[in-house]
Amino acid sequence: xxxxxxxxxxxxxxxxxxxxxxxxxxxxxxxxxxxxxxxxxxxxxxxxxxxxxxxxxxxxxxxxxxxxxxxxxxxxxxxxxxxxxxxxxxxxxxxxxxxxxxxxxxxxxxxxxxxxxxxxxxxxxxxxxxxxxxxxxxxxxxxxxxxxxxxxxxxxxxxxxxxxxxxxxxxxxxxxxxxxxxxxxxxxxxxxxxxxxxxxxxxxxxxxxxxxxxxxxxxxxx
Amino acid sequence: xxxxxxxxxxxxxxxxxxxxxxxxxxxxxxxxxxxxxxxxxxxxxxxxxxxxxxxxxxxxxxxxxxxxxxxxxxxxxxxxxxxxxxxxxxxxxxxxxxxxxxxxxxxxxxxxxxxxxxxxxxxxxxxxxxxxxxxxxxxxxxxxxxxxxxxxxxxxxxxxxxxxxxxxxxxxxxxxxxxxxxxxxxxxxxxxxxxxxxxxxxxxxxxxxxxxxxxxxxxxxxxxxxxxxxxxxxxxxxxxxxxxxxxxxxxxxxxxxxxxxxxxxxxxxxxxxxxxxxxxxxxxxxxxxxxxxxxxxxxxxxxxxxxxxxxxxxxxxxxxxxxxxxxxxxxxxxxxxxxxxxxxxxxxxxxxxxxxxxxxxxxxxxxxxxxxxxxxxxxxxxxxxxxxxxxxxxxxxxxxxxxxxxxxxxxxxxxxxxxxxxxxxxxxxxxxxxxxxxxxxxxxxxxxxxxxxxxxxxxxxxxxxxxxxxxxxxxxxxxxxxxxxxxxxxxxxxxxxxxxxxxxxxxxxxxxxxxxxxxxxxxxxxxxxxxxxxxxxxxxxxxxxxxxxxxxxxxxxxxxxxxxxxxxxxxxxxxxxxxxxxxxxxxxxxxxxxxxxx
Ligand code: HEM
Ligand SMILES: [Cu+2]
Numbered sequence: 001x002x003x004x005x006x007x008x009x010x011x012x013x014x015x016x017x018x019x020x021x022x023x024x025x026x027x028x029x030x031x032x033x034x035x036x037x038x039x040x041x042x043x044x045x046x047x048x049x050x051x052x053x054x055x056x057x058x059x060x061x062x063x064x065x066x067x068x069x070x071x072x073x074x075x076x077x078x079x080x081x082x083x084x085x086x087x088x089x090x091x092x093x094x095x096x097x098x099x100x101x102x103x104x105x106x107x108x109x110x111x112x113x114x115x116x117x118x119x120x121x122x123x124x125x126x127x128x129x130x131x132x133x134x135x136x137x138x139x140x141x142x143x144x145x146x147x148x149x150x151x152x153x154x155x156x157x158x159x160x161x162x163x164x165x166x167x168x169x170x171x172x173x174x175x176x177x178x179x180x181x182x183x184x185x186x187x188x189x190x191x192x193x194x195x196x197x198x199x200x201x202x203x204x205x206x207x208x209x210x211x212x213x214x215x216x217x218x219x220x221x222x
Numbered sequence: 223x224x225x226x227x228x229x230x231x232x233x234x235x236x237x238x239x240x241x242x243x244x245x246x247x248x249x250x251x252x253x254x255x256x257x258x259x260x261x262x263x264x265x266x267x268x269x270x271x272x273x274x275x276x277x278x279x280x281x282x283x284x285x286x287x288x289x290x291x292x293x294x295x296x297x298x299x300x301x302x303x304x305x306x307x308x309x310x311x312x313x314x315x316x317x318x319x320x321x322x323x324x325x326x327x328x329x330x331x332x333x334x335x336x337x338x339x340x341x342x343x344x345x346x347x348x349x350x351x352x353x354x355x356x357x358x359x360x361x362x363x364x365x366x367x368x369x370x371x372x373x374x375x376x377x378x379x380x381x382x383x384x385x386x387x388x389x390x391x392x393x394x395x396x397x398x399x400x401x402x403x404x405x406x407x408x409x410x411x412x413x414x415x416x417x418x419x420x421x422x423x424x425x426x427x428x429x430x431x432x433x434x435x436x437x438x439x440x441x442x443x444x445x446x447x448x449x450x451x452x453x454x455x456x457x458x459x460x461x462x463x464x465x466x467x468x469x470x471x472x473x474x475x476x477x478x479x480x481x482x483x484x485x486x487x488x489x490x491x492x493x494x495x496x497x498x499x500x501x502x503x504x505x506x507x508x509x510x511x512x513x514x515x516x517x518x519x520x521x522x523x524x525x526x527x528x529x530x531x532x533x534x535x536x537x538x539x540x541x542x543x544x545x546x547x548x549x550x551x552x553x554x555x556x557x558x559x560x561x562x563x564x565x566x567x568x569x570x571x572x573x574x575x576x577x578x579x580x581x582x583x584x585x586x587x588x589x590x591x592x593x594x595x596x597x598x599x600x601x602x603x604x605x606x607x608x609x610x611x612x613x614x615x616x617x618x619x620x621x622x623x624x625x626x627x628x629x630x631x632x633x634x635x636x637x638x639x640x641x642x643x644x645x646x647x648x649x650x651x652x653x654x655x656x657x658x659x660x661x662x663x664x665x666x667x668x669x670x671x672x673x674x675x676x677x678x679x680x681x682x683x684x685x686x687x688x689x690x691x692x693x694x695x696x697x698x699x700x701x702x703x704x705x706x707x708x709x710x711x712x713x714x715x716x717x718x719x720x721x722x723x724x725x726x727x728x729x730x731x732x733x734x735x736x737x738x739x740x741x742x743x744x745x746x747x748x749x750x751x752x753x754x755x756x757x758x759x760x761x762x763x764x765x766x767x768x769x770x771x772x773x774x775x776x777x778x779x780x781x782x783x784x785x786x787x788x789x790x791x792x793x794x795x796x797x798x799x800x801x802x803x804x805x806x807x808x809x810x811x812x813x814x815x816x817x818x819x820x
Binding site: 001004005008011012015016019022023026028029031032033034037038039040041042046047048051052055056058059062063066067070073074077080151152154155157158159161162166 | 417421426535781
């Protein structure tokens with residue numbers, strides 16, 4: 001549980017730090033004088049969708065941290081742990097996911113430059129590469145099974161399949177959102193909603209790339 | 223005052239919620255079924271939670287009948303007793319309390335109290351309810367599949383939960399696990415809304431330090447739930463895989479009927495860690511909204527500002543954070559290292575500090591207040607008593623040496639019902655009496671309410687107080703019958719019969735409450751916009767009940783905190799948050815400045 005605890009402590013510390021900023025030297029019981037009208041609560045770049053994504057990413061972080069914690073904990077209970085040979089295919093897949101992330105980053109940039117055709121190309125590329133990654137993961141599963149490592153054989157295998165599946169499911173969920181963004185991009189580039197949506201997509205992908213990096217590292221280590 | 227790095231635009235346009243577009247459907251179905259209005263969603267949540275809660279209540283009565291008058295009802299056999307225990311516990315904790323506090327009160331109160339038109343993501347919010355409903359239906363379906371619902375206890379410990387021989391090991395447990403996973407997904411959708419709305423949706427002038435404590439409690443509980451529920455999610459998915467695919471996350475090597483099972487190498491202890499990493503914060507997920515609501519009930523009905531507002535906010539946050547590092551106090555008897563136990567006993571006792579601080583502040587708020595013994599106030603005071611009682615027995619159980627002999631006895635049942643069943647339920651009742659006038663435009667009948675309060679309050683003491691003695695006598699929990707034991711004296715049986723009768727009386731009182739809810743909807747006294755003369759924004763809406771969009775054409779501007787009650791030198795004994803200083807009517811004689819924090 002150390003991993004989860006450290007992460008939760010970090011999250012909480014950030015949260016508490018921000019709160020201290022909001023509450024220190026504030027005297028809540030003193031009313032406004034009414035001389036100046038009350039100001040808005042947040043600076044304009046802090047938009048609800050951005051905050052929403054940040055909060056959602058915190059939830060996903062907690063989910064993966066706990067899954068990894070469970071994995072690490074189980075590894076230390078008992079000497080019967082038989083590590084899975086990690087298929088080499090995963091390295092190729094990792095490359096695909098990095099490329100997908102880069103493509104979406106470029107797509108984000110083209111919304112800022114107002115380049116409609118480039119945006120659609122890059123978006124499509126990003127989604128395609130992601131799909132390829134997921135298919136690649138499925139192939140890796142197949143190879144593992146064929147090599148005599150089905151999920152039910154021992155806990156190490158089970159964890160391998162669980163962690164990779166959880167990650168792939170998050171990508172698939174992202175692809176649903178991506179599909180909607182792609183449809184939106186078909187309708188012209190000048191919409192502020194589109195810019196926002198592409199941005200959120202790109203950030204989500206970078207985040208899942210990071211998660212994959214962590215998971216892959218942990219799987220390689222064992 | 224607090225400076226900000228950006229200026230309000232000089233002409234101060236009416237505060238906007240950004241480009242929020244509300245969906246205004248015209249049809250009945252669009253308005254009340256597929257509604258994206260947080261207030262309607264709140265009621266959908268609350269009604270569903272209450273309905274399933276009543277099922278859990280009936281289950282508890284069936285259990286009580288068996289315990290008080292053994293074998294008087296032929297439909298209860300040992301297996302079904304265990305199924306009732308499990309369903310009762312799970313429903314009450316997750317599907318009733320969590321759903322009603324966050325989905326019900328959260329949805330209704332957060333946008334109104336923050337001065338927002340609606341939640342940040344209304345569509346997601348609507349989805350959240352329907353996913354919740356699906357999870358409830360999945361859970362209920364467990365009653366009807368082959369061997370019935372699971373009988374594993376609400377803690378679902380493996381390997382027993384998914385081993386043959388446990389009631390519901392075939393279908394019931396699968397449905398329960400799926401239902402929990404679905405619940406968590408639905409909750410996450412709602413939870414994102416509650417958090418983002420508090421962070422982003424506040425109207426101008428509503429700084430964080432001017433939020434009513436109700437919002438603080440619900441907000442922090444949601445943050446905790448968003449971080450803790452993933453633990454349950456992971457555990458549930460892993461157990462589901464163990465059950466369906468034969469993996470061995472939690473299943474150790476076992477012999478069943480003399481034959482070796484196929485699973486080996488799993489760790490049941492791993493499940494306990496994951497479960498309680500969720501399970502303990504869950505207690506506070508239920509408690510923090512109750513804390514927040516009770517603070518506002520006390521301040522409003524004692525006409526006094528809350529004592530130590532900032533302390534209260536920080537206590538909520540510290541309790542929330544600490545509750546993530548105490549989970550293993552549920553595992554003292556799991557064979558862990560005594561040093562580990564010592565560590566967790568210490569953290570557990572530390573949580574008592576901010577909690578006690580809150581209790582002191584509530585009492586100090588009441589101290590020399592202008593206490594109106596309205597029905598909401600009665601329930602709030604009832605909560606204080608019950609919570610302190612349950613908290614004190616918690617200090618006993620937090621100590622390893624005391625917990626070990628008391629573990630799995632009725633002492634524990636008495637303790638957790640006091641602190642996490644009765645106490646929050648009293649707050650729910652108080653909150654319903656308090657906000658019903660805003661929700662429906664009519665008052666609940668106060669006489670019926672007082673009868674409801676006294677029977678419930680005294681009745682729950684009659685139920686749970688004796689349980690502590692049963693526990694000390696060694697009566698174990700989750701037992702269908704005690705049979706002949708050397709240590710359980712005969713007098714236990716008469717005490718059990720007494721408890722059962724008390725439980726039946728308390729349950730009957732809830733019928734009175736339901737009747738009051740229905741009757742007052744049509745016949746209750748007209749409430750007017752602000753019957754309690756309260757300061758918070760939900761009472762200042764142009765329409766009662768508030769319409770979709772909450773605040774008419776212009777969002778309210780906020781000039782003060784929510785606890786301006788009995789301000790010296792002011793004519794009324796309350797100043798709503800949206801009243802500008804120039805508009806406050808002062809008393810002609812004494813035009814003194816305002817006092818500080820009392
Ligand atoms: C009139 C109200 C209630 C009555 C009469 C009642 C009665 C009972 C009984 C008889 C048991 C079984 C004890 C055993 O055999 O071990 C039980 C267990 C339990 N109850 Fe209640 N209860 C009530 C309300 C609540 C509420 C509101 C909650 C919400 C937190 C709650 C949570 C639980 C839990 C978590 C368990 C443990 C289940 C388990 O052992 O797996 N109860 N209750
Ligand atoms: Cu606990």
